[in-house]
Amino acid sequence: MGKAEGRPRRQAGTDHGYHLPVMADEITEQMVIDPDGMYLDATMGGGGHSARILEKLGSEGRLLGLDRDMEAVERNKATFANEPRVRVERAEFSRLAEFCAPGSLAGALFDLGVSSRQLDAKERGFSFTPGTALDMRMGSEGPAASDLIAGWDEWELASVLRKNADVVEAKRLARSILAAVEQGDEMNSDLIRKAVEKLPGVRDDNRNSLLARVFQAIRMEVNDEMGQVDAGLKAAVASLRSGGRLCVLSYHSVEDRRVKETLAEFEKDCICARNLPVCMCGSNNRQLRKVLRKPGLPTDAERDRNPRARSAKLRVMEKV
Ligand SMILES: C[S@@+](CC[C@H](N)C(=O)[O-])C[C@H]1O[C@@H](n2cnc3c(N)ncnc32)[C@H](O)[C@@H]1O
Incomplete structure (x- = not known):
């Protein structure tokens, strides 16, 4: 992953007042391995990562964007209205198998948690500014x-x-x-x-x-966020094609632990119960391998310009 970080870039289709995409250079570099492949942005938010992925796709490339938040979905439908390569659906990412066939994806991105827009909009009830009624539903x-x-x-x-x-x-x-x-x-x-x-x-x-x-x-x-992480990552692994890349951005230790543990299950060759004296499964079950040995971190330049990036960890895996 390149250390050098350029100046802040403004891409078409992104409004940085809504949400500034985190580690977008690293993610597109690691994930977009086939310009004509089918990609999933499981957490479209302000569409920043989606716009960056699209920049790397050819005319045959496709992007499916999901979000459980209607406001984000409507915004992305409007942003990408003239973009035939993009499909936007309102859905929790635990349901992604409804939209992606097994083995179809060249890459999938999960940028977990809430968007800056959700946090900042007082009526959504996420912020701790005085007098905020506690709603906190993303959908x-x-x-x-x-x-x-x-x-x-x-x-x-x-x-x-x-x-x-x-x-x-x-x-x-x-x-x-x-x-x-x-x-x-x-x-x-x-x-x-x-x-x-x-x-x-x-x-x-x-x-x-x-x-x-x-x-x-x-x-x-x-929002049952941990249940969503479990189900979403499992579904994404099933939907990735061989050699397809999975990128997951997490923002705090509990989230990152869950991502790490869920992904680790797919790195195991043997999936027998621990109390079995000998392996009965054939030891041929590994579905993922790490692309980055350690989680990627934002550069100092990105941390300076985007406080939200400070706690980010990027895990990148490849389907074997
Ligand atoms: C961190 S933001 C994503 C920002 C986006 N990558 C961008 O560049 O603007 C997370 C988004 O994921 C959505 N989200 C969170 N959990 C979700 C889930 N289980 N299913 C679908 N969308 C989810 C939130 O509604 C929010 O819009």
Whole structure:
């Protein structure tokens, strides 16, 4: 992966006010191996990566873009309206097999998490700016965050905080949040912020990061993000052709761990149960190999110009 990073580029079809694509040079370089192949952008967002992939495709190349967010889908349909090589569908990426035949893809990209647009639009209820009603749904299905929290008991909320964001103070925090709910405090960002602010034993300079992780944990539950990662990556592996490349961008340790573990299952030759004394499966089950031995990281230049890129990790695999 080249270290040298050029100046910020503006591509046709991207609005960097919506979302600045992360590690786009590295991804297109690693993933677009056949200009006439069929590619999947499983998380189209503002269409930035899609536009960059298209730049490398020939006239026979095709790009399928998915997003669960209607606003993103409508925006991409408009952006790529005159682009016959592109198809845009509103769907969760766990459903990608409905759109891609087994063995059809030359490359697939998963840029996980939320877009800058989703985070910034107060009405979407992701941000912790004061007075934000907690919605956090990327799509429109399922309950909003506030309804989910209201239905959780202390144990459920604590386990969400722990499993999705490694929150050590999960139990005490869950108790404090639910006490405020019971008192009838309005269920918005202020309620969560106050619970974090008054939690004893947390250093003041750690409170903002704790608040961000609490929001992350709730958002991940609202959108079943880890379930989506499991199902989406499995479906993508089945849809890749031999030699096809899978690129996954993750942004925090829990997400990256899940990606790593899910992909590792496809690197195994032997898939027998551990308690079997001898291999019964034929030891010929490997479906992926690492293209990058270690996850790729953004350059310093990209980190400087795009704070969202700072925590990014890029994993690139090839179907064998
Ligand atoms: C980080 S943004 C992608 C940004 C995009 N790569 C770009 O260049 O603008 C993540 C996008 O993925 C979408 N998304 C997240 N989880 C999804 C899922 N399970 N299925 C489909 N879309 C999903 C979100 O709605 C959001 O628009």
